[in-house]
Amino acid sequence: MKVLGINAIYHDPAAALVVDGRVVAAAEEERFSRRKHGKRPLPWSAWELPELSAAWCLREVGIRPEELDAVAYSFDPALMGTPEDSGLFDDGDTMRKRYAEMAPDFLAHALPGLDPAKVRFVKHHVAHAASAGKAAPQRDNAVLVLDGRGEAHSHLAGRYVDGQLEVLAGQALPHSLGLLYEELTDHLGFLRSSDEFKVMAMASYGKPRFLGELSELIRPTGDGGFVTERIDFTEFAPRLGKGDDWTEAHADLAASVQTRLEEVLVDLARWVYEQTGEKTLTMAGGVALNCVANTRILAETPFEEVWVQPAAGDAGTALGSALHVAHELGERTEPMPGAALGRGWGDDEIERWLQTAAIDYERPDDVAEAVAEVLADNGIVAWFQGRSEYGPRALGHRSLLAHPGFEANLERMNDVKGREQFRPVAPMVLLERAPEIFGRGPIPSPYMLFVHDVAEEWRDRIPTVTHVDGTARIQTIDPRTEPLVHRMIAAFERRTGLPVVVNTSLNTAGRPMVDDPRDALECFGSAPVDLLAIGPFVVRRPRPTPRP
């Protein structure tokens, strides 16, 4: 069976392909269209489809649209009421519903040969749930979807037993932890539905001194759901415009909402544990990208393991809806093999790109050693290896790498990327060395979805990646799944004594992550990067950039 999954309605359009129960390809549209997040999540863009990523998924395995058994669309317009029904009074919902209803015909147009009758609507939060509960390595699990909104809900609690979902609770709109966090993002002068992680970073600079008031306004209801009252954030700190300077009150507000969010999520997770007794909790939905909250859920609930879908935002519903429909069609689906589900190139193809660009390149004996050499000399490296990542994080395939031992490298990396200076950068660490350096969060942690405490004696040794509150959002590198990255970090450790490198996504300000070799060359050409390591080849900047 061949099932194509499509996410289009709100954020991060994406496509995924499941063949005979196995995930074979998944990618976000932004990586192809080079437009960050694919589109703005506005009502009149709801019709736009991930045409390029969908066509690529089919090409990747050499099938034509007419050969698909089903297309799964991660939103069911029949479940969406009027703007009044949801209590959100969002007039744009009428347009969204109409465009979703027309999606089968739009898809048949975008993928010539597809029979529109093969398109199935999947409830948005069932698609999110499947992206976690059916993609996780643990077949039986409890599942929590923590989202902004679906058709009429903002959350789902349930369990998967032998691949079958049982829904236990769902919070109806307008109550929504995701929308609440989006409102705060907007209030703090950031881009809503995009910059929520900046609020999480800002929270670590503040004190949760408004927690008392917020606990009244945001509260669990004891039955698996919760209440979010309308909050006038100006009562706590004045509204900020884009680029305005924030004050202590803003950081305290961010810290207060973040802390309350964590408390409510811990409560929701405890409830689903009590209902299911499962050992593993799986999570998806945009709120599940909140790695500080994820760490508290693991620490403060009886769950032994917490597995979060690396594409926890709406992009992941392309994968989830495809897995769900494959199951409906009688397929036994397999866990996702990892996050490297996007485009990849052979050595010959990469070399042709380099020859077309007419630049000097070399093929060193071992690209891992060549990269370690430059990093040890405090150079910045663009790292382009294997298939690109599905989801918002660079996980060692499209990364910008640096030495973690110099405090000035944080500013240097944020400058390269045009990011705010309060934003942390994250470490990659050899799996076997991680327990000695990073405490509290889970190890292994392959998808950067938890925070860890940096051991006291290591904080001065890796200041670039130690956040102001002494934490780091780590990615552990397992030699069995990421042998090349592991070899590169081990080579860096031999030179420096540090089994850690700085890893941030390979892109420049406002652009999606690099995906194909042309993007990599453009990024290398326009940013102060010393070395591009692309497949087995390296391209050196003729004059090294100044080292701080």
Ligand SMILES: [Fe+2]
């Ligand atoms: Fe969603």
